Amino acid sequence: xxxxxxxxxxxxxxxxxxxxxxxxxxxxxxxxxxxxxxxxxxxxxxxxxxxxxxxxxxxxxxxxxxxxxxxxxxxxxxxxxxxxxxxxxxxxxxxxxxxxxxxxxxxxxxxxxxxxxxxxxxxxxxxxxxxxxxxxxxxxxxxxxxxxxxxxxxxxxxxxxxxxxxxxxxxxxxxxxxxxxxxxxxxxxxxxxxxxx
Numbered sequence: 787x788x789x790x791x792x793x794x795x796x797x798x799x800x801x802x803x804x805x806x807x808x809x810x811x812x813x814x815x816x817x818x819x820x821x822x823x824x825x826x827x828x829x830x831x832x833x834x835x836x837x838x839x840x841x842x843x844x845x846x847x848x849x850x851x852x853x854x855x856x857x858x859x860x861x862x863x864x865x866x867x868x869x870x871x872x873x874x875x876x877x878x879x880x881x882x883x884x885x886x887x888x889x890x891x892x893x894x895x896x897x898x899x900x901x902x903x904x905x906x907x908x909x910x911x912x913x914x915x916x917x918x919x920x921x922x923x924x925x926x927x928x929x930x931x932x933x934x935x936x937x938x939x940x941x942x943x944x945x946x947x948x949x950x951x952x953x954x955x956x957x958x959x960x961x962x963x964x965x966x967x968x969x970x971x972x973x974x975x976x977x978x979x980x981x982x983x
Contacts, residue, residue, distance in 0.1 A: 806856075807855060808848070811841055811845070815838050816839060816865055817837065817838050818836060818868070818869070820868040826847050830850075847869060848869045855867055855869055893925060895925045898912050898926060898927070899930075900943075901930065901931060902930055902932060902942045904946060916950070920957040920958040924977065925975065926954075926975040927972060927974050927975075928972070928973050928974075928975065929947075930943035931969060940971065943971045947971060954975055957978060959976060960973050961976055962974070
């Protein structure tokens with residue numbers, strides 16, 4: 787594969803890009819940082835360390851290395867720059883952001899529905915499910931649905947949800963007391979943080 791000329795390899799900042807690069811960095815001095823300063827020293831023909839240099843000189847070093855001069859901290863005095871491959875820099879940045887998003891806990895909410903006349907067997911069955919969900923780290927949204935005339939049994943529904951919360955004390959805690967939303971009385975239970983050993 788033919789080696790690209792020095793100029794084709796250098797990119798220009800487009801509107802909307804978050805970093806100024808190459809000749810778009812127009813301030814007189816910059817602070818050069820990076821872990822490739824030995825390679826920069828070879829191009830510069832002298833020892834180059836992290837520090838403040840005339841912008842034009844650093845741009846020439848970047849050009850000599852067929853890399854980009856990228857302003858990574860524009861608000862610093864003077865702005866901080868690195869000599870790097872701009873496309874690879876953006877790619878690595880996106881990859882890091884994806885990893886951070888993947889690690890961010892995605893909250894799952896599982897729903898458990900009761901009727902105001904739920905019997906003990908059904909209650910225990912749903913309670914077991916709720917415990918399992920909380921152990922897996924999911925939130926549990928439990929609600930009593932009042933159909934037709936059963937709306938008169940609001941007290942019964944509230945007692946049922948309070949009993950449900952009491953049974954789940956070891957596994958989770960209610961975010962708030964049960965409350966009515968339309969024809970449903972709802973409570974949300976968050977899992978208790980398990981202490982890492």
